[in-house]
Amino acid sequence: MRNLASKEQELIRLASQLDTEALAEIYDRYSPALYGYAMRLLNDTALAEDCVAETFARFLKSLQKGQGPRDHLRAYLYRVTHNWIVDLYRDSKPTSELDETLQSEEFTEEEVTKRISQKQIREAIHNLTPNQQKVISLKYLEDWSNEEIAQVLHKSVGAVKSIQHHALVSLQKLLMNGTDEELNQP
C-alpha cells in the first residue's frame, strides 16, 4: 500500500514537470476507471469519452499553471470527472438517453422496464446535491471506502457518513416518485 502511495507521489512529481512518460502512465492507470464511472452516470459512450478527455485536459492545464494535485491523484481525477458531469447536467441536462434509443430500436417489455428503471436511478442521483452525488456514486457504484471518499470531498469521514445518510434519505424520496414500494418495507 505504501509502495503504491509512493509510486503515485512519484508520478505526481514527474507529472508536475510535464514528463510525458509519467503522464502516459497516469492516463493508462486511471482513464479506464474514469470512463466506467462516467458511463454509469451518463450512459452515453460519446459523453463518457468527452468526460475522460476533458478530465485529463483539465489535469494537464492545471499542471501547466503549476497547480494540480499534491497528493491523492485518483481522488483528484474523480473529483474533476464528477464536476464535469455535474456541470453537464446543470448546463444542458441530457434527455435523450431513453427516448431516442427506445424509439430507434425495438425492445422487449422487460428491457424497456429495465431501462426506465435505470433512467430513474440516474435522474435521482443527478437530483442530489453535488457532494451527495459523489458519496453515493463512489460508495455504491465504485465501492470506495469512506476514507477514500473523504479525500475526494476534502472532508472528514464523519462528514462523509452524514452526507451518505442524507443522500440515502433523499434518494429514497426521489425514487419513491417512481414505482418503488420496496423502500417502504421495514
Place this chain on the structure above:
Amino acid sequence: MKNLTNLESVIRERLGQIKEVPPRNPKVAARARARFLAQAAAASEARHQRGWNFIFRKQQFAMNVVVTLLVIAGLFVGGGTTVKAAQDDLPNEPLYAIKTLSEDVSLQFQKDPEAKVERLMELAQTRVQEMDRLIASGQTPPDQVRVRLEQHLEQTLAVSSNMDDAALDRALPQLRDQLQQRDRDMQRLQAHAAQNAQPILNRTRTMLQTQLAVVGNGLQDHEMFRSAVRNGLVYEQTQTPPALGSSTPSTPPEEPSGQATPPPGNPGNGNGLGPTTDPAEPAVEVTATPNNNGTGTNPGNNSGGNNKDKDKDPKDKDPKDKDPKDKDPKK
C-alpha cells in the same frame, strides 16, 4: 438504525442496476489516449520553450551579454568538448542527457519549417543508429529511445502539416523516403536482434508503417494528411511485421494498458488513421470529439461562457456544495 440499514441495502440493490457498463470501444479509447499524449507532448515542449524564452528574451541586455560571454567561455574551456563528446553516448551512458539536451536546444533555434523537418529526420536517424549500436553490443534498446524516435517523427509530421501546399509537395516525398529507409533499418535490425529486443522493434515498425501510410495518403491529398496528423495517429499492432531472413514470426509485443487492440472481426484499416478511413464506426467519431478545440459536443471544452468552472483546480471550493445537510457534524 434497522430502517437505515434496510434503506441502504435497497438503494444498493437499485444502484446495482447501473453498475455494469458495456466495454469501451478500444479504437476510440486508443485515439483518445493518442490525443492526450499529443496534448501532453505539446505542453511539455511549450514549457521547455518558455524556459528558453525566459533566458534569451526576458533578460536585460547586460545580462544577455554576460550569459553569452559565459557560454562562449564555457564552450572554449570545455563545454563544447563535452557536448561534442556526448554525441557518441548511448542511453545508458553518462553524457546521454547532454546529448538529448543539445538536440532539443538545436531544435528550439530552428525556425524554418523545412530545415526543422530535416533536422528532425537527422535526429530520427540518430535514434535508429543508437538502437543499432545497442543491439550490436548485445543490449536491448530502452523504450526511451523508441519514445524519442516517435516524438521526432510525430513532430516532423506536425511541422509538415502546417506547411503550405508547395512546401508540402517538396517535404512529403522526402518524408516517405526517410520513413521507408528507417523501416528498412528496423527490418534489418529485427533479423539479428535478440528475442527480448523484438517487441520494441515491432512497435517501432508499426509506428513507421502507420506514418508511411499517412504520408502516402498525403501525397494524394494534402488535406487528408493534415487532418490525420491533427487528429493524432494511433499505432495499432495487428500483426508482427516480418523480419528480414526470419522464418519464424516474433511474439507480438504486449500492448500497454489502455492501448487499443482491435476487436476480433474488426481489424481496422491498418493505417491507424481512425474514422475518416474507417466506415465501421462513423457515429462514434461524429459525436465523440474530445479534442478540446471548441468545436465538438464536449460541454467542457473551455470555449463556452458557461464553463466558468472548467479551468479551476478542483481543490477550489465547489460553489454548488452549499447544501446545509452536507455540513461536517463535528463542526
